[in-house]
Structure formats: C-alpha cells, structure tokens
Amino acid sequence: MENEVFTPLLKKFTRSPLVTWVRTFGPLAEENGTSLEEYMTLVDGVFLNEVMLQISHVVGGRETLEQSRCSHLLRRWGNNVQTL
Numbered sequence: 001m002e003n004e005v006f007t008p009l010l011k012k013f014t015r016s017p018l019v020t021w022v023r024t025f026g027p028l029a030e031e032n033g034t035s036l037e038e039y040m041t042l043v044d045g046v047f048l049n050e051v052m053l054q055i056s057h058v059v060g061g062r063e064t065l066e067q068s069r070c071s072h073l074l075r076r077w078g079n080n081v082q083t084l
Helices: 001-015 015-025 034-046 045-059 067-084
Strands: none
Touching: 001 034, 015 034, 015 045, 034 045
C-alpha cells in the first residue's frame, strides 16, 4: 500500500521544476538511478550544500537582495521585541 502511494508522489516530486533546476548543478544519482536515490541525495543535504556554495560563489560574497530584506526584517523584529 505504501509503495502505491509513495512511489507516484516521489516521481512527481523528482520531476518538479525545483528538482529539475537543482539537476542543472549535477546528477542526483547514477546514470540509471531511481527517484528514491535522487530523493535520498537531496535529503542528505550534501549535494544541496554544494549547490548553495556554487550560488554563493556566483554572488561573490555580496549580500543578496533576499538576504538584505531578511536582515532588515530581523532588525525590525528585534526592535519590536525590545519595546515590549
């Protein structure tokens, strides 16, 4: 029963746009790897860490717009907490 539900969901996930984009950084499994092997590679986190390092390298250490927004929101949140 689990495989009847899990396997189609796993295949759908590994074919999603985000996973497809992550694959542009390298293979998630051996040439004939299964969806489960690809999923396990993502869950392990090592591959995703390598992707993040590549992205960080492209940015060149500069603060991205998203990081800037997060920093701003955290500062505002901190100020609000202090005033309580």
